[in-house]
Amino acid sequence: MAVHRLVATAWHNVLATIAPVLTVADGDTVITETLDAGGSDRDGVRRWHGPNPMNGPIAVDGAEPGDALCVEIVRMSPIRATGWTRSVLAPNVVDPQRARDLPPRETATWLIDGDAGTVRLEHSPEGLEHLVLPLAPMIGCFGVAPSLGQAFSTATSANNGGNMDYRGFGPGCRVWLPVFVPGALFFLGDCHAIQGDGEIVGTGVETSFEVEVRLSLDKRRSLEWPRGETADAIFTAGNARPLDQALQHATTEMLDWLMADYGLNATAASHLMGQVVRYEVGNVYDPAYTMICKIEKRWLPKRRGQ
Amino acid sequence: MAVHRLVATAWHNVLATIAPVLTVADGDTVITETLDAGGSDRDGVRRWHGPNPMNGPIAVDGAEPGDALCVEIVRMSPIRATGWTRSVLAPNVVDPQRARDLPPRETATWLIDGDAGTVRLEHSPEGLEHLVLPLAPMIGCFGVAPSLGQAFSTATSANNGGNMDYRGFGPGCRVWLPVFVPGALFFLGDCHAIQGDGEIVGTGVETSFEVEVRLSLDKRRSLEWPRGETADAIFTAGNARPLDQALQHATTEMLDWLMADYGLNATAASHLMGQVVRYEVGNVYDPAYTMICKIEKRWLPKRRGQ
Amino acid sequence: MAVHRLVATAWHNVLATIAPVLTVADGDTVITETLDAGGSDRDGVRRWHGPNPMNGPIAVDGAEPGDALCVEIVRMSPIRATGWTRSVLAPNVVDPQRARDLPPRETATWLIDGDAGTVRLEHSPEGLEHLVLPLAPMIGCFGVAPSLGQAFSTATSANNGGNMDYRGFGPGCRVWLPVFVPGALFFLGDCHAIQGDGEIVGTGVETSFEVEVRLSLDKRRSLEWPRGETADAIFTAGNARPLDQALQHATTEMLDWLMADYGLNATAASHLMGQVVRYEVGNVYDPAYTMICKIEKRWLPKRRGQ
Amino acid sequence: MAVHRLVATAWHNVLATIAPVLTVADGDTVITETLDAGGSDRDGVRRWHGPNPMNGPIAVDGAEPGDALCVEIVRMSPIRATGWTRSVLAPNVVDPQRARDLPPRETATWLIDGDAGTVRLEHSPEGLEHLVLPLAPMIGCFGVAPSLGQAFSTATSANNGGNMDYRGFGPGCRVWLPVFVPGALFFLGDCHAIQGDGEIVGTGVETSFEVEVRLSLDKRRSLEWPRGETADAIFTAGNARPLDQALQHATTEMLDWLMADYGLNATAASHLMGQVVRYEVGNVYDPAYTMICKIEKRWLPKRRGQ
Structure with a gap:
């Protein structure tokens, strides 16, 4: 069970049947650095455009439609000292008439201290000076190529995974995804240093991570949903x-x-x-x-x- | 701050502006026994019909529209050794085509041991013989008279509270409700020994409780929702x-x-x-x-x- | 089959079990003048408050739960030369982010010419100078007392009817409503000179009408919805x-x-x-x-x- | 402005950026025979699999992202004497508990008489012997390649069109679609001899048509939706x-x-x-x-x- 290091040089904004950049064996581990949701890398250099540029796809040898791909999220290490969020609740998560009163949506910078395991606003608005949040890494968007030759934007999600933004998708979690194409074709990116339920400002704390995942197969385990x-x-x-x-x-x-x-x-x-x-x-x-x-x-x- | 014992002899299936059966002072405590969702009392005798018969209403002296009524759930003691649930997931919580395959919805009996603090099925189906759940009391339905002379069935909920079936509404919780009528007119009933999120079988473990609540006023505290x-x-x-x-x-x-x-x-x-x-x-x-x-x-x- | 003239002197903002102001026989006709949605009468004098003040209730002799009440809308004659609308799309009918750009919602006056059968804006904004709409009367809100002692605001609707705002509820239409209480207890009001689908500005052209309805019973005709x-x-x-x-x-x-x-x-x-x-x-x-x-x-x- | 005859030999189950089978000039007309939703041709021979196999894509010379593609539906001629429908309402269009009582969903055959302009069941169930419907052709599924390299199943729809199943999409209708890729890449198929609103049995009367469409460009006409x-x-x-x-x-x-x-x-x-x-x-x-x-x-x- 090998360990692969995947250095991405191009990214994808869809989950689709695309030629894999890496093929691994059932049970192998992959370590890779992800861009943030806007396409910036560990140095804050914009390498690709949004939404949610994905590393991959990674093919798993032997994966066939009707199998399940098990993704074990082994480790997520932040590799940039900053992340960013939108500054105001999204208009669709508040009452329609209330949405009209919200201030414009801007971008805020957060400071990430991987050693201390903390995340906090660079410039705290009044009343949040105390706010030091724990680093709680999660993968916002990951999944496999969908069925039927479909290709789904990384801004949304479906039965193949995608932009689910569930805070439980962090280290220690194993996720099974239905396999629709030979090789499964796994993608990942859009990692967050922390995020509340719902991603209601439209972002978590968006930043770059080094992610370690182990990919294995459950043969003939038929799933409808992750x-x-x-x-x-x-x-x-x-x-x-x-x-x-x-x-x-x-x-x-x-x-x-x-x-x-x-x-x-x-x-x-x-x-x-x-x-x-x-x-x-x-x-x-x-x-x-x-x-x-x-x-x-x-x-x-x-x-x-x- | 007095303690009142309310012995209900009639019940209500709506939250409405109804003559109060008890008037208490701001800060008083009320102890009362509730019927289960189907109207059965501590002895299993059916005293009223469903849905969710309510004790009350209790007026709080001095409550005015624009105030908030604070309901502190002080204590909930189960007073019957059994409760009941529906036996099958409700058709609206599964995929529509899947709903067609579900077995008929029947009623199951659960045993409640207040001393041991446990809840379990009287007759466990295969595979659930091990299942002993903790007693986790909650009030399924409580609220105040709504605005405008409205009257809402205790099968539903609105901004005045009602049948919210949130498992967090248990002992130690304080809830503020917007007051719409003089005296607030507080109702409660439909208590559960335990319930999962969503009340997806259509019930928690429905039984009778002795409930102790403390009712107090936050004057001129305007709320839209509980x-x-x-x-x-x-x-x-x-x-x-x-x-x-x-x-x-x-x-x-x-x-x-x-x-x-x-x-x-x-x-x-x-x-x-x-x-x-x-x-x-x-x-x-x-x-x-x-x-x-x-x-x-x-x-x-x-x-x-x- | 008598013809009754009902002159309302008080109005209701809920559909509920309320003492009837008039009792009619099965098959009788009622003629009554309605207030507009805001409570103004034929002379533009505000007689009651919103939402949607109702005339009634009218009891129909012999109506029992399990029957259907047939409401035949015989005639609707506008009795005021003006009506009013909100001036901007409601925030809930456009995309959430688009709602933020809409101008403030004001009130506009429309001129109603009953003889010519036309409706038009008093002050046409640029581009709508040509707009002369046909008078197309409809009852926005009507219904019967709901089950279980419930009382529903005339701002909403349910299986007992209510504020359905369907443009098809005009002269020549017959509507059957499920009867939940003895006498059925029929309410009506909130008439519109014209209205598009959806009532997407939150109003039709709101004005006062003389309405003639014939009320009859279909005994033991069980309905779930109108x-x-x-x-x-x-x-x-x-x-x-x-x-x-x-x-x-x-x-x-x-x-x-x-x-x-x-x-x-x-x-x-x-x-x-x-x-x-x-x-x-x-x-x-x-x-x-x-x-x-x-x-x-x-x-x-x-x-x-x- | 040329007229092209497109004879399809392969079909697509996604709307996607796929190499065009035909390139036409702005304003040209295309005549093509479509398969039915299940993939059967004019002779009832199954040529492709569902869902909704599409002819195309057809590129329009000069189409660029930010333009609108105008699709004029010039003519639709049925080319098979039969069509088919599902026989029972879909479970998602009735009340969830009611869905449980519906009979199994089977397939029914309808007879299409293009000369007489009629559509009727081959074997009428009791009570529908009289039912002779007018031929009312419509294109169930048509659209262009979506943005961002996405590919959407022909079972669904989005801002690029797709399986909208609107009965208004028949002869005499012009439709503008937002162009997301060079050439626009137009697809069509899934035609119906008639269909009620909602496609509530999951089908219209599914059959093969010869369709004539005229494709033209509105340069720099930006649309969000068709x-x-x-x-x-x-x-x-x-x-x-x-x-x-x-x-x-x-x-x-x-x-x-x-x-x-x-x-x-x-x-x-x-x-x-x-x-x-x-x-x-x-x-x-x-x-x-x-x-x-x-x-x-x-x-x-x-x-x-x-």
Whole structure:
């Protein structure tokens, strides 16, 4: 199981069936530096244009449609001392009449101290002088080539992943994505030093990271939507608008997962989900919104075959 | 500050301007036993019909439109050894085509052990034999009389509260509701021994509780939507459909709160919310869905006047 | 079948179970003058406050829950030479970011010539000097007392009718409303001289009318949502948000109607609806939006029992 | 202005930047035979797979990003004596609980008589024996290559057009599409002999047509969403979910059109739209729904420069 270092020299603004820049074996690890959402690199030099330029694609040898690609986010190290955010709530996340009163949306700079593990505004407005946030790295946008020769902007998300902006997609998380094309064709970028739920200012703290991911295959594991696992929980992700529909997708995927892998029938799965499920909100800024359906492992029955 | 014991002999299925059964002073405490969502009491005797029969209303002396009523949930003690749930996910929370495959929705009985602090199915389906959940009491439906002489079914929710089914509305939580009529006219009922996010089977574990609440007034504190506070966080609640709109209401209310009470301008409030906000999902089963917008207190500036 | 003249001296801002001001027999006609949406009468004198003050309620002798109340809109005569509109698109009907650029919402006066049958702006902005619209009267808000003791603001709509703002609710239209309380308790008001689909500036041309309606009962005709009929078509109305859900309600009601009264099974009804149905949009401004599902009579099979 | 006959030998299931099979001059006409939604040709032979195989792309010489491509639908002649539909309402267009009761979705055959101009079921279920519908041809799916190298399934729609399934897209209609890539790259297919609003059974009467379109350029005419014109009206199309958002897009595009081409300011445009606009519903079956915003020409001021 090799470790590859991918140095990107061109980037992509779509997730699509594009010739891979790297092919790895099932189980290999890839280390790569990402640009921020606007295309700037570790030195703040603009290398590509937005939205969300992606490194990749990386092909995984042996991946076939109908498999699942497991992406283990091993490590995310910030490699720039600054990040940026939009300064005002997006007009679509407040009441329509209230949106009219918001000030213009500008850009703010944040200082990232990787050693101290902190993130804070360079120029704090009055009342936020105290605000020192913990570094909480996450990958905003990652995914695989979609089905049918489709190509989706990295500004949105779908069943192949994409710009989900869920703060849970950080180190220690494993994510399974449905494979639609040979090699799977994995892309990643748009990393955040921290981000609240919903990405409601339209950004997290956008910066460059060195990311280490391990890519492996679950052969013939059919998924409709991305699934994930942390030390404590399993979860599914639905991407759609309105949030109601994203929630339907995530809930259905969890139902299917519990029935397929945990030996529960629909009633048993419903009992479990009804009393212990947690929903978390990814992006509510993009064309497609993201809803997470999560269950803590302590409530799960033993997984089949384990 | 007196303690009142309210023994209900009739119940209401609407939140409305109805003659109060009890009038208390600002700061008084009320202890009362609630029926479950279907109208059964501590002995399992059906005393009233659904949906969600309410105790009350309780008038608070001196409450005027434009004030906020603070409801402190002091204690919730289960008073029946059983509760019930629906047995299958609601058709509106799964993909439409998937809804067709779900089994019929029946009723299941759960055993509640108040001393042990546990909740579990009376008859566990295969795979859930291990499942012993913690008792996690919450008030599913509570609120005040709405504006304009309106009367809302206890099956739904609005800016006056109602059937929000947010699991955070448990002991230790304080909730502020906008007052629309003299006396505020507070109602409560529909308590759950535990409930997952979304109330996605259409119920939590529905049972009877003895509830102790302290009712006090914040004079001339104008709210658009319910607000709440726990030991660690403040939050707002938006009730609407789709969830996107509930999220807009909750987000706008949090913005207004930060600007009015924490001395932040719209930009500073946006910076804070953008990077630390958490959304939690209340009911996604009722006519109106509920979205919670939450911020941990550790990120807040000092509150004005404190 | 008597003709009653109802002279209102008080008005209501909710549809609710309120003591009737008039009781009529099944099949009687009522003639009454309505205030405009803001509460002004035929002389422009403000007699009541908004939203949408209602005349009524009118009880229909013998109406029982489970019946349908048939409202035949016989005649609508404008009784004031002016009406008014809001001057700018509502922020919720345009893209959120575009809402920020709209000018402030003011009020404009329109001239209504009942004899000529025309409606035009008193002061035409540049480019609209030519605009002379036809008088196209409609009742913006009408309905019956809702179930369960509920009371709904006349700013919104539900299964009992309310502020649907559908331009099809004009002379020659018959509307069936589900009866929830003895006597049905019918309310009406908020008439418009003309209105585009969606009521997207938040108003039609709001003015006072003399309205003549005939009220009759269809005993034991169970409806979930309002139904209507014109010379050429039958239609159903769904009221909810988002429009997707209003469309679901209206579509389901049409399916049920075709199956119950026209002898079609679900497949036959689907074939018919799939190829001939028309949707029309009522209000998209209020808390609940309105979608109409319509079928021209020429496509319908013979109605059972006719 | 030449007339080209395009005989397709391969088809596409995405709208994308693909090498053109034909390049035409500004103003040229193209005649081509389309497959039905499932890929069958004039002889009922399956030539390609679904969803909605497209002829094309056709490049228009001189088309550049920022232009508009005008598609004039000159003629649509049915070339097969049969078409097909799904037999039952789609589960997403009825109330979720009602969806559970619908019968299984099968396929039905319809007879198309091009000479008589009629469409009817081959085997009429009871009650529909009388049903002879008029031939009302429309193009279900057409559009141009999207921006940014994106590629969208022909099962959905976006600002580049796609599977809008609006019954107004028939002979006599002109449609403008925003051009995102050199040559515009126009695709078409999925024609219907008739279809109700919403495509609520998931299909119109799907069959093969010979279609004649004239393609011309409006240089430097910047659009956000498709626009159209018939003999009597102008209209815009918004594609998104929920319908509320599709309506926002279409309404905003109409506002922009009236301001740019008809010399109205935002207030004047609002006055006009508020009282005369009509909404029509395209597809409510696909991932993206389609809403049409329409104004009859008789209400419009003189167009600038005309």
